[in-house]
């Protein structure tokens with residue numbers, strides 16, 4: 001029983017790590033056609049922010065992405081600094 005929970009845990013962690021990795025590789029492939037990846041990674045934002053950026057890249061000549069492709073990119077980019085961003089927008093702890 002314990003053993004099967006353990007195996008399940010490894011599987012779940014493995015699958016989600018893999019998905020993150022795939023999204024990263026895909027983002028890199030699409031977003032390094034015109035500039036390096038650093039100018040992308042330097043920016044921090046939520047899904048709304050990255051959606052806007054992708055829309056603006058169409059104006060620079062980015063090939064039209066389908067919904068699934070766009071989601072992969074937005075998922076990776078909005079997750080990469082998630083903790084930092086949440087900290088920034090979180091109000092100060094209440095003082096008692």
Ligand code: HEC
Nearest residue numbers: 030031032033034035039040043053054057060061062073
């Ligand atoms: C067809 C070419 C092209 C593709 C593909 C492309 N970009 Fe860009 N990107 C540009 C150009 C041109 C600039 C403007 C560079 C500048 O002004 O210095 C830019 C600038 C940027 C900037 C910097 C904006 C700023 O003001 O600091 C970000 C962030 C960015 N791109 C993200 C992305 C992301 C994310 C992708 C992948 C979805 C992507 N780009 C794909 C052409 C492209």
